[in-house]
Amino acid sequence: MARTKLVVDPITRIEGHLRIEAQAENGMVADAWATCTQFRGLELVLQGRDPRDAWAFAQRICGVCTVVHAVASLRAVEDALDIRIPPNANTIRNMMVGMQFIQDHVIHFYHLHALDWVDVTSALKADPAAAAALAQSLSPWPNNSTAFYKEVQHRVGTFVKSGQLGIFTNGYWGHPAYKLPPEANLMAVAHYLEALDWQRDIIRLHAVFGGKNPHPNFVVGGMASAINLEDTATINAERLTDVRDMIMRAKRFVEQVYWPDVLAVASFYKDWASIGGGLGNYLCVGEFPKTDVRDLSSLYFPRGIILNKDLSKVHPYDQQGVQEFIHSAWYEYSKGSDAGLHPWEGETKPSYTGPPTPWKYLQDERKYTWMKEPRYDGKAMEVGPLARMLVAYASGHEEVRAIVGEALGRLGVPATALFSTLGRVAARAAETVLIARLMETWYGELVTRIKGGDVATFTGDKWDPSQWPKEAKGYGYMDAPRGALVHWVRVADGKIANYQAVVPSTWNASGRDPKGQMGAYEAALTDNHPLVDPERPIEILRTVHSFDPCMACGVHVLDATGRTVTEVRAQ
Secondary structure, eight states: OOOEEEEEESOOSSBSOEEEEEEEETTEEEEEEEEEOOOOOHHHHHTTSOGGGHHHHHGGGOSSSHHHHHHHHHHHHHHHHTOOOOHHHHHHHHHHHHHHHHHHHHHIIIIIIGGGTOOTGGGGGSOHHHHHHHHHHHOOOTTOSHHHHHHHHHHHHHHHHTTOOGGGOSOOTTOTTOOOOHHHHHHHHHHHHHHHHHHHHHTHHHHHHHSSSSSOOOBTTBOSOOBOTTOTTSBOHHHHHHHHHHHHHHHHHIIIIIHHHHHHHHTTOGGGGGSOOTTOOEEEOOEEESSOTTOGGGEEEOOEEEOTTOTTOOBOOOGGGEEEEOSSBSBOOTTOTTOOBOGGGOOOOBOOOSOOSSOSOSTTSSOOBSOOEEEETTBOOBOSHHHHHHHHHHTTOHHHHHHHHHHHHHHTOOGGGGSSHHHHHHHHHHHHHHHHHHHHHHHHHHHHHHHTTOOOOBOOTTOSGGGSOSEEEEEEEEEETTEEEEEEEEEETTEEEEEEEEOHHHHHHOOOOTTOOOOHHHHHHTSSOBOSOTTSOHHHHHHHHHTOOBOSSOOOOOOTTOOOOOEEEEO
16 A cells, blocks of 8 residues: 655644654554754854853743753853852752743643644633533642633634634644543643643743743842842742742642642553553653752652663663764765764764755655754663653662652553553652652752851852863753753853754654664654544654754744634545
8 A cells, every 4th residue: 555645744732843744554654754954053142152051042942941041050150160059059059940831831732732632622622611621620729619610612613613713723622532422522622721821820930030921030049149048139028928928829720630630631641551552662860969969869750761661670870972964964084974072072963955845755855954953872862751761660669660650550551551651641740749848848949048047159269261161072961851952061261163953853853864763753753653633643643743843933823814823635
């Protein structure tokens, strides 16, 4: 049987620009190519600048992942210049990163990914009382009431009657791949709407400690926020109380809404526990240091590597093992396209060789994406929440093993179910629960030190360039919401000589390398992956969205005139 060519461009409900080309055969995805169609080149912007300013530029790599890029950049520069930050600064950074994890994961599930599993229009058929009873059986969340679900159903019905679905436009509603009963769909839609207001509230923590959001303020050597419980212009008692309240609201929503919803939705899609596993190699650089970031033993999420889905052994990670290739990417290397470069020697030389726009197919070209191909010891890796949970689970992390065990037990699936599209969804929710609980711990540590008289948030040691070596290099690791993020910097004569950032979606969305190894998206889409209707490829969206792609910065398209913003072609 001849293969059907398929193009989904753009993949919507993600950050940035992603195109998927695939070949379908006998109701399955036979082959796939992931293409990032956007180039920005912030590494070039940073060359020649003061390394103390790097974080401010680096966090513009993404309009969503601002904090994690800033912290990775800070860690890189502080590593190069051998700067140690005060304990309060480390805790505040952990809290800011932790709240970004919580907000980001919840937004991803409800606003970017849930609609691949939830049929919005089906919610109109639900019995609000039955939906409320279902929700009440899952958690004590106060809004799980018949009156609330009636009101939500009315709002959705108004959208539909008007002929405009508003925020729910461009879904494959009515697709046979949807399995939730109407009441579960209504519950999920209701929580979708609640999450919109909730996430806006809890992320104010960034503004408390960083002055604003997005793009809060930091400083090499710690935090740019002074602490004085009596001063209205600093982090005072009132602001700390506000932070505590935000943390409690975040924790309640995660435990009483997000986590139960994920498990409830997953229970109807257990077949997806054997779909979209992909590479089977997982990399985690570690995150949330209790003390200094250089003390790897203090990391809450340990670093390590899982190979070939083997949870019996965690392999060590060494940043020297990272190389970036450009076999499929529109760049040039001085050593040739099949060379691999460690990021300290990395080159960013764009060289577009693809066809002129508008493209029909890019898969026919050797080079078809702006994503480089990061590899560890020559192997393609998947990064992200699933990698973090697997490495921690295999490392004997008690809290991770407990919550993963809870999910597996409630769903009635074996541990092998983790290696799947559904496993990524569950892993993201599981770690959100753990981080929400950690936020209370960090807050307590911060308050305890402040009450003991320790209010330091910044060290000026080695702030002056005269104290720096003539040449230095460093790297700043960060296991961000979407996975392993590392910035590498070389400093010479007080300026940035080279800067390279290998971001999570570069690992996951990379194309074929010189050995023909696929990136994680491509491998997942070709691993026992169904495709019932090439004209409505909801199955492709489920797996791609399970990674939470972040191709560059947040780009969401809403066209009020109803013009086409997504094209799906099959032939």
